Amino acid sequence: MASLSLSSKPSPTTSSLSTPNSRDLILRFQNPNSISFRSSLVSPSSIELNRTGCCALNAGRVRSRICASSTQVMDQSPSETSSGVPTIVEVDLGNRSYPIYIGSGILGQPELLQRHVHGKRVLVVTNNTVAPLYLDKVVDALTKGNPNVSVESVILPDGEKYKNMDVLMKVFDKAIESRLDRRCTFVALGGGVIGDMCGYAAASYLRGVNFIQIPTTVMAQVDSSVGGKTGINHRLGKNLIGAFYQPQCVLIDTDTLNTLPDRELASGLAEVIKYGLIRDAKFFEWQENNMQALMARDPDALAYAIKRSCENKAEVVSLDEKESGLRATLNLGHTFGHAIETGFGYGQWLHGEAVAAGMVMAVDMSYRLGWIDDSIVKRVRDILQRAKLPTAPPDTMTVEMFKAVMAVDKKVADGLLRLILLKGPLGSCVFTGDYDRKALDETLRAFSKS
Ligand SMILES: NC(=O)c1ccc[n+]([C@@H]2O[C@H](COP(=O)([O-])OP(=O)(O)OC[C@H]3O[C@@H](n4cnc5c(N)ncnc54)[C@H](O)[C@@H]3O)[C@@H](O)[C@H]2O)c1
Numbered sequence: 001m002a003s004l005s006l007s008s009k010p011s012p013t014t015s016s017l018s019t020p021n022s023r024d025l026i027l028r029f030q031n032p033n034s035i036s037f038r039s040s041l042v043s044p045s046s047i048e049l050n051r052t053g054c055c056a057l058n059a060g061r062v063r064s065r066i067c068a069s070s071t072q073v074m075d076q077s078p079s080e081t082s083s084g085v086p087t088i089v090e091v092d093l094g095n096r097s098y099p100i101y102i103g104s105g106i107l108g109q110p111e112l113l114q115r116h117v118h119g120k121r122v123l124v125v126t127n128n129t130v131a132p133l134y135l136d137k138v139v140d141a142l143t144k145g146n147p148n149v150s151v152e153s154v155i156l157p158d159g160e161k162y163k164n165m166d167v168l169m170k171v172f173d174k175a176i177e178s179r180l181d182r183r184c185t186f187v188a189l190g191g192g193v194i195g196d197m198c199g200y201a202a203a204s205y206l207r208g209v210n211f212i213q214i215p216t217t218v219m220a221q222v223d224s225s226v227g228g229k230t231g232i233n234h235r236l237g238k239n240l241i242g243a244f245y246q247p248q249c250v251l252i253d254t255d256t257l258n259t260l261p262d263r264e265l266a267s268g269l270a271e272v273i274k275y276g277l278i279r280d281a282k283f284f285e286w287q288e289n290n291m292q293a294l295m296a297r298d299p300d301a302l303a304y305a306i307k308r309s310c311e312n313k314a315e316v317v318s319l320d321e322k323e324s325g326l327r328a329t330l331n332l333g334h335t336f337g338h339a340i341e342t343g344f345g346y347g348q349w350l351h352g353e354a355v356a357a358g359m360v361m362a363v364d365m366s367y368r369l370g371w372i373d374d375s376i377v378k379r380v381r382d383i384l385q386r387a388k389l390p391t392a393p394p395d396t397m398t399v400e401m402f403k404a405v406m407a408v409d410k411k412v413a414d415g416l417l418r419l420i421l422l423k424g425p426l427g428s429c430v431f432t433g434d435y436d437r438k439a440l441d442e443t444l445r446a447f448s449k450s
């Protein structure tokens with residue numbers, strides 16, 4: 001079995017505050033066909049990622065800069081966002097790089113947004129839940145001191161079931177009726193549904209216009225607004241139509257979470273927990289110590305969790321923008337979770353709830369394979385319970401329902417279902433089709449009716 005180690009020294013220009021970047025990079029690929037990182041991106045059958053390798057990426061490629069005087073370390077809650085000075089996490093994608101601004105009240109800082117608006121015409125895409133809460137604020141931020149800018153808005157119906165081609169047309173209708181030209185900017189204001197739809201509209205309107213994300217759910221702030229995946233659902237499957245299209249910037253005002261329902265908050269935390277499990281044990285430990293604060297919406301705890309999640313996602317996306325390998329690890333628990341979302345009917349369980357149960361199943365399977373010890377199994381259950389997330393699928397799920405959905409999973413290659421599983425100490429995972437089928441069957445049987 002061939003294995004490859006890559007190492008790179010940190011760039012001298014990188015801030016010493018970028019905690020994980022000060023170590024060398026070691027990525028190991030256990031694929032006999034894989035002779036380099038690039039070739040491993042073609043279609044690796046197995047990628048092994050330990051915490052060092054996954055987190056300590058080339059500091060020159062991934063810069064996460066912290067503005068002003070913030071000096072937080074991993075296991076302390078930060079305080080810089082309370083002062084209104086945003087934290088900036090940079091997504092490094094060459095000439096498509098962009099900043100993620102994170103902070104409390106930063107929608108009240110027009111210059112942050114305005115510096116990323118191209119042209120004089122803006123179209124804000126939002127929905128009928130978020131518009132009454134934040135649309136005026138965003139229009140103010142776009143126009144304050146900037147009378148030459150004119151802002152249109154389109155307000156879509158709220159819900160995953162409207163993430164489709166018919167509703168997307170309303171965005172194009174508005175843009176065309178308003179005679180927006182190539183120099184316009186689309187702004188997504190809302191959760192992941194709005195972000196994905198607006199992004200896809202921006203990718204295809206006049207073959208691509210500028211695009212800004214203002215995510216307002218935890219799910220969107222820690223996951224969907226970062227990394228450029230955009231799209232809509234088809235009646236035969238979720239997110240089947242879409243494009244990779246990166247925004248000009250992501251602006252995360254943590255104050256918008258004050259109006260988010262508790263269940264939506266918890267759903268987003270499932271993705272936060274995921275980052276800890278797949279690549280960041282220290283972050284997982286921080287979450288174990290701070291889950292109560294997160295659930296109580298402590299602004300500093302939330303800001304830190306969002307920042308660390310964005311850093312993790314930015315690092316992965318910078319290395320594998322189009323999901324040829326490494327990026328797939330962000331889908332821990334999602335194969336089982338998708339089966340739950342599909343089998344149980346969309347809308348019954350939120351995405352993060354299904355992912356939480358899916359992560360427990362992936363962890364169970366990893367344990368059955370002998371790849372992790374039982375303390376990790378217990379810690380995963382405990383943290384999810386403390387986040388008030390499910391730790392098992394709904395009891396209507398059958399083995400056959402899981403198998404039917406898993407057979408058409410996007411990660412099936414040459415008839416082989418590749419899964420993200422934990423292997424080794426906390427914070428290490430593999431993306432592999434190389435596992436004992438018996439373990440999968442046992443996990444499915446343990447968590448569902450036969
Ligand atoms: N592109 C990606 O990489 C990616 C990653 C993960 C998820 N997603 C997609 O994201 C979607 C799920 O995102 P979501 O969980 O944000 O769901 P969502 O967009 O449906 O938002 C959840 C609910 O919260 C409401 N809401 C949003 N912000 C609010 C606020 N500040 N206050 C009060 N209510 C608010 C919304 O109107 C909605 O009712 C799915 O379609 C999923 O496919 C995409």
Ligand SMILES: [Zn+2]
Binds near residue numbers: 271334
């Ligand atoms: Zn997800």
